[in-house]
Amino acid sequence: MTTATKPKQKSDVFHQYLRPKKKFPNVWCPGCGIGIVMGAFIRAIDKLGLSKDEVVLVSGIGCSSRFPVYLDFNSLHTTHGRALPFATGVKFSRPDLKVIVITGDGDALAIGGNHFIHACRRNIDITAILINNHIYGMTGGQGSPTTPSEAFSTTTPYGNVEKHFEPCDLAAAAGASYVARGTVYHAVQLEKAITQAIENRGFSLVEAISNCHTYFGRLNRKGDGLAMIQSFKDRAVPVARAGKMSEEELEDKLVIGKLHTTGATEFCDEYQKVIDAHKEK
Amino acid sequence: MSETAQSENTGSKPKAQSKYDYSKGPLPLNINMSWCKACNICIALCPQQVFEPDRDGKPIQARAENCTQCTICWVHCPDLAITSNYK
Amino acid sequence: MSNGTRKLLQGNASCVHGALYAGMRFFAGYPITPSTEIAEVSSRELPRVGGKFIQMEDEIGSIAAIIGASIAGSKVMTGTSGPGYSLMVENIGYAYMSETPVVVVNVQRGGPSTGLPTKVSQSDTQQARWGPHGDYTAIAIAPSTVEDTLTETIRAFNLAERFRTPVTVLLDEVIGHSRAMVKIPEEGEYEIINRVKATSSPEEFEAFEMTPNLISPMPAYGEGYRYNVSGLTHDTHGFPTNRADEIPIKLNKLRDKIMNYVDEITKLRVEFMDDADIAIISYGSVSRTALQAASIARQAGFKVGCIQLCTIWPFPEKEIKALCENCSKIIVGELNMGQIVEEVRKVISDDKEIHTLQRYDSEILTPMQMLEKLEEVL
Numbered sequence: 010m011t012t013a014t015k016p017k018q019k020s021d022v023f024h025q026y027l028r029p030k031k032k033f034p035n036v037w038c039p040g041c042g043i044g045i046v047m048g049a050f051i052r053a054i055d056k057l058g059l060s061k062d063e064v065v066l067v068s069g070i071g072c073s074s075r076f077p078v079y080l081d082f083n084s085l086h087t088t089h090g091r092a093l094p095f096a097t098g099v100k101f102s103r104p105d106l107k108v109i110v111i112t113g114d115g116d117a118l119a120i121g122g123n124h125f126i127h128a129c130r131r132n133i134d135i136t137a138i139l140i141n142n143h144i145y146g147m148t149g150g151q152g153s154p155t156t157p158s159e160a161f162s163t164t165t166p167y168g169n170v171e172k173h174f175e176p177c178d179l180a181a182a183a184g185a186s187y188v189a190r191g192t193v194y195h196a197v198q199l200e201k202a203i204t205q206a207i208e209n210r211g212f213s214l215v216e217a218i219s220n221c222h223t224y225f226g227r228l229n230r231k232g233d234g235l236a237m238i239q240s241f242k243d244r245a246v247p248v249a250r251a252g253k254m255s256e257e258e259l260e261d262k263l264v265i266g267k268l269h270t271t272g273a274t275e276f277c278d279e280y281q282k283v284i285d286a287h288k289e290k
Numbered sequence: 291m292s293e294t295a296q297s298e299n300t301g302s303k304p305k306a307q308s309k310y311d312y313s314k315g316p317l318p319l320n321i322n323m324s325w326c327k328a329c330n331i332c333i334a335l336c337p338q339q340v341f342e343p344d345r346d347g348k349p350i351q352a353r354a355e356n357c358t359q360c361t362i363c364w365v366h367c368p369d370l371a372i373t374s375n376y377k
Numbered sequence: 378m379s380n381g382t383r384k385l386l387q388g389n390a391s392c393v394h395g396a397l398y399a400g401m402r403f404f405a406g407y408p409i410t411p412s413t414e415i416a417e418v419s420s421r422e423l424p425r426v427g428g429k430f431i432q433m434e435d436e437i438g439s440i441a442a443i444i445g446a447s448i449a450g451s452k453v454m455t456g457t458s459g460p461g462y463s464l465m466v467e468n469i470g471y472a473y474m475s476e477t478p479v480v481v482v483n484v485q486r487g488g489p490s491t492g493l494p495t496k497v498s499q500s501d502t503q504q505a506r507w508g509p510h511g512d513y514t515a516i517a518i519a520p521s522t523v524e525d526t527l528t529e530t531i532r533a534f535n536l537a538e539r540f541r542t543p544v545t546v547l548l549d550e551v552i553g554h555s556r557a558m559v560k561i562p563e564e565g566e567y568e569i570i571n572r573v574k575a576t577s578s579p580e581e582f583e584a585f586e587m588t589p590n591l592i593s594p595m596p597a598y599g600e601g602y603r604y605n606v607s608g609l610t611h612d613t614h615g616f617p618t619n620r621a622d623e624i625p626i627k628l629n630k631l632r633d634k635i636m637n638y639v640d641e642i643t644k645l646r647v648e649f650m651d652d653a654d655i656a657i658i659s660y661g662s663v664s665r666t667a668l669q670a671a672s673i674a675r676q677a678g679f680k681v682g683c684i685q686l687c688t689i690w691p692f693p694e695k696e697i698k699a700l701c702e703n704c705s706k707i708i709v710g711e712l713n714m715g716q717i718v719e720e721v722r723k724v725i726s727d728d729k730e731i732h733t734l735q736r737y738d739s740e741i742l743t744p745m746q747m748l749e750k751l752e753e754v755l
Contacts, residue, residue, distance in 0.1 A: 020364045020374040027370070028605070030614060033325055034369045040329030044368025062599050067445070070608075078605050078616065083598045085448060086607035086617075087441065088471050094438035098445025098453075099598070101429055102403045106449065106598055124441075127434040196365045235334050238366075280429065287424040 026051045026061070028081045036075050040234025042193030042219030043073050046140055049196050049217075050109075051080070053203040065108045067096040069116035071147045072221075073140035076111040090120030093128040096135050104277040107207060110137040115145045118154040118176055125176075129183035129212050133276040136206040136213040139176055142221035150224030161228040176216050181269040186211030188269035192218040192241035195265060205267065211275045218263055305338055308358045316375040318357035319364070323348055325371035332363035332372060380566075386559040388523045388552040389414035389456070392482055393422060395530030396454045398562055400569055401480070402428035403451040405442035407435055407461060410494040411550040412484035415456030436461035440468040440481065447477050448606060450597025452534060452571075456482040459492065459501050462508065462545075469543050470509030471608045473631060476585065476593065478537035478572055480530070482546040484553040487739055496739035497550040499661055500713035505545040506690045512628055514635045516642060517545040517690040521664040523557035528567065529687065535570040536642060540635055541592055547689065549712070551662045551741055575602050584615035587626070591634035636691065644687035645696055649675055653682030655751065656704045658697070658721060660686040663710045663742050670747030681751060689717065694724040701725055706754050710734040710742050730754070 016022045027033070037043050054064060064082040068074035070089035077084035083106075087095040092110045100108040117125050117139050128135060144162055145151040152162035152169050155176065159168040177188045187209035191199035199217055206213035220226060220237035231237050241263060248266035251259060312318055318340065328347030337360065342352035349372075351357070364372035386394065392415055396404075404423060406416035420430040429446075433439040436457055443453035457465065462483045472479050485501045487493025505517035516536050520529040530546060537544040575582055575594040584604035586593045596602040609617035610624050618624065635642065646664070649671055650656065659667040664685040674681040684700055686693065701707055707729060709718035718733040725731055734750045736742045 018374050019377055020361065020372070023370045023373070028603075031616060034327060034371070037368065039327030039368075040331055041368055044370065045366055048365065048367065048370055061603055062601055065449070065598055078607065081603055083603050084605045085445065086605065086609065087445075088467055088608055091437060091441040091468065094433060094441035095445035097431070097433070097438070098403070098405060098442030098447075099449045101431055101442070102446035102451045102453075103449045103598060123434050124438055127438070194366075234329055234368075235331050238331065239334075280424075284424045284427055284429075288427050289425045 022055045023048065023051050026054065026081055028079055031079055033079070035079055037072060038223045038234070040220070040222060041072070042142070042217070042234070042238065043076060043140055045193040045196050046138065046199065046217045046219065047076055047079065049200040050138065050203055052200045053207065056200070056204055057207055059107055063105065063107050065096070065099050065106050066111060067092045067099065067108060068111040069121060071113040071116045071145065072142070073111055073113040074116060090116055091124065092116065093121060093124040093135070093137065097128060097131070097133055100133055100135050101277055101280070104134070104281070108135045109207065110135060112137060112139050113146070114139065114141045114143060114155040114176070115153040118174070118179075122154070126179070126183045129180050129185040129214070131276040132184050132186050132211040132273045134210050134212070136203070136215065138203060139214060139216045140219045141176065141216050142219045142225060144221050144225040146221045146224055150228060160225070162224070163228070177214065177268050180214040184212070184273065185214050185269070186271045186273045187213035189214070189267045190216040190218065190263070190265050192245055192263060192265060193220065194238045194241040195245060198265065202267065209270070210278070211273055305356055306358050308338070308356055310357065310359060310376060312354050312357070317351050317354050318359065318374065318376060319351060320373045320375055321349055322371040325369045327369055329368060331366050331368065335362050335366055337362065380561050381563045383558050383560050385556055386523060387414055387554060387556050388526050388548060389484065389554070390418045391523050391527040391559050392456070392530050392546070392548065393418040394559070394561055395527035396480065396534065397422060397426060398527070398567065399531045399534035400452045400571070401454045401534065402426065403443060403446040403453045404428070404455065405431045405433050405439040405446070406455050407433055407439050407457065409436070409458045409461045411486055411553050412456045412458045412461070412482065414553070415482060415484070436464040437468065440465040440479070443479050444468060444472050444475070444477050447479050448475070448598070452478070452538065454480040454482065456484065458484050458486050459488045459504070460490070462501060462504060466504075466508035470511060470513070472543040473509060473513040474608050474610070475606045476541040476631070477543070478541055479543045480533045480537050480546060481543055482548060485547060485549040493739050495550065497662065497741055498712050498737065498739075499547070499549055499663070500716070500737065502547065502689060502711070502713065502716045505547055512632070514632045515545065515690045516540065516542060516635065516688070517547055518644070518688050519547040519660040519686065520552060521661050521685060523552065523555050524559050526552060527559055528562070531567050531569070532644070535568065538572045539570045539592070540638070541572060541595055542635065547661060549662055575600070579603070583613045585611065585613045585627070587613055587630065591630050591637070639691050642688055642691060643693040643696055645693060646685040646687060647700060648683040650682035650684065650700055652680055654680040654704055655706045655708065655754065656682050656684055656701050657708045657710060657747065658684045658686065658717070659710045660689055660717065663712060666742045666744050666747055667710055669744040670751065673744065673748060674751055679751065679755070686717070692720045697721060698724050701729065704729060706730045706732065708732045708734050708750055708754060710747060712736050712742065
């Protein structure tokens with residue numbers, strides 16, 4: 010089993026952050042990208058040198074939301090779509106803590122959409138890692154707000170008639186001060202994006218494109234986990250190059266990298282000014 | 291798991307020369323076979339074809355000498371089952 | 378608000394001052410008549426004591442935020458009304474499962490649905506018991522005046538912190554919007570209970586340890602106890618479980634940690650019951666009506682007594698049965714279509730007459746109506 014000792018090798022860094030007494034391997038399907046995001050996350054935390062006590066991992070409901078229980082941080086597995094308001098309560102009451110939300114496309118953008126928009130608007134110092142596998146995995150393959158048009162799912166058996174939206178565009182429009190997209194193929198860039206997101210003082214979104222071969226892949230003939238992950242490599246375009254590409258060229262492409270940043274003030278900082286000005290001695 | 295991965299990899303990709311001499315020390319990597327779910331990602335992504343799938347599809351370091359410690363395998367393992375003995 | 382002073386306060390404001398006295402330093406809420414003043418007063422008072430107020434995007438966000446803040450280590454409250462409470466119930470259920478102390482104030486208004494936003498009602502009484510889905514044991518208390526709204530809110534916090542549970546404070550539009558002179562308690566005048574701190578080493582610490590009184594120590598974040606909290610049914614470590622032998626342990630704990638001390642949670646105000654033949658059972662603002670009607674009836678020589686339920690849930694079965702032992706008739710007065718009367722029927726033997734006095738036309742029950750009911754029943 011894992012022992013929380015100082016890692017001998019860089020690759021051993023994981024074991025120091027895995028939760029003692031928790032049964033491994035993890036619950037996700039063989040080849041699921043969520044585990045890759047978890048690895049990238051652990052390396053980011055290690056690189057930032059954060060103490061385990063100051064990190065709070067908040068998640069909602071869904072495959073990605075089973076992530077926090079595996080790690081030796083303060084972990085809060087909340088209700089579907091509500092990770093962000095729970096996290097807002099943790100962060101706003103305890104700005105000294107590093108609060109990271111682990112969520113999925115259904116959790117954050119469907120039932121949690123309202124909270125997602127307002128967390129961005131407030132620009133509260135929370136990092137949201139949105140693992141986007143374009144489907145509801147936990148409940149068995151239903152269509153989600155990011156399921157592409159015409160794609161099949163267990164609730165769009167004749168092809169999805171709805172359009173999807175891009176969480177990164179939504180976050181940027183709503184006021185997030187750091188927005189980046191990565192894929193589970195680009196695990197090292199993902200780690201870097203997560204590191205930058207946590208360092209950003211404000212609401213940071215990292216969208217991690219991930220594979221759900223068990224449902225999205227199978228229902229849309231995208232092959233197994235490996236095949237889907239390799240497709241992310243083929244479809245990915247760094248944001249710098251994407252700027253010089255036309256709409257048509259960007260069709261079905263995944264623009265990855267740091268997409269949007271602002272210098273907006275942070276919610277807890279601004280409120281602290283109110284306290285400092287009005288607190289009775 | 292899919293059988294396409296292995297055939298895809300035995301292409302004519304030139305092998306980089308590994309700086310590590312594993313004959314004296316431990317194998318390049320340490321694979322936790324109870325955590326590994328035979329998802330085949332490491333086997334397929336390894337640029338040096340270090341791995342061969344065993345009977346269950348789990349990676350065996352068949353060509354350990356090729357390993358250049360490039361970290362692609364353990365960075366992409368969804369089950370954190372791979373650690374390096376060198377890096 | 379220097380302590381010990383007397384202030385002319387609205388009921389909703391009185392509630393906030395009780396919360397502040399109890400140590401509430403985090404409030405998240407959303408505007409909804411007739412509770413909005415609770416949010417407004419909180420937004421003004423909290424920064425003065427170094428506390429924090431946030432208006433969330435909806436009531437779901439509000440209850441989520443206060444649960445997060447409570448788990449992180451703060452004493453927390455939210456205020457709402459029927460429609461908002463309905464939106465909150467899933468997360469209130471999460472607070473039951475995660476055993477998180479939170480105080481939720483429901484300033485009741487006419488229902489269902491949008492109903493009568495500015496009118497009085499007590500029709501959310503059963504919702505305070507069975508709002509969330511599943512099996513759990515609820516605590517709900519009902520102040521009846523602007524003054525006791527302050528002290529009862531302190532009691533709500535003490536119950537929440539002691540039993541690591543949500544506590545619903547049932548106000549109504551009349552109490553919330555009435556004004557009265559209220560004494561802000563002195564420092565130390567009322568006992569303040571805080572959640573049990575963890576003392577074991579982080580390695581031995583069990584997030585939901587089965588202690589003798591079934592109340593697990595609850596450290597704040599950052600104190601070295603990194604534990605898992607989940608809405609999934611979980612074992613004593615807080616890890617999700619599907620094991621048939623572990624599930625009842627958690628559910629029994631949620632019940633027994635409260636029911637083992639129900640006597641210390643129950644609170645009644647009893648008047649004129651020693652030789653009473655007729656008992657008027659009431660709660661909230663109707664209790665003032667009942668008291669006046671009973672005293673008038675007493676002057677007219679009728680043996681009428683009053684039982685006011687200050688704690689509604691858990692329902693005080695033992696006390697109601699004992700108090701009504703020698704009564705032949707019971708009247709339950711409420712501003713709904715008969716919700717607590719059904720609870721009374723469950724505990725009172727059939728040989729006694731149980732009458733229900735209901736008013737649900739947006740006005741409060743008056744002493745005259747109570748007296749007419751008494752004449753009818755005699």
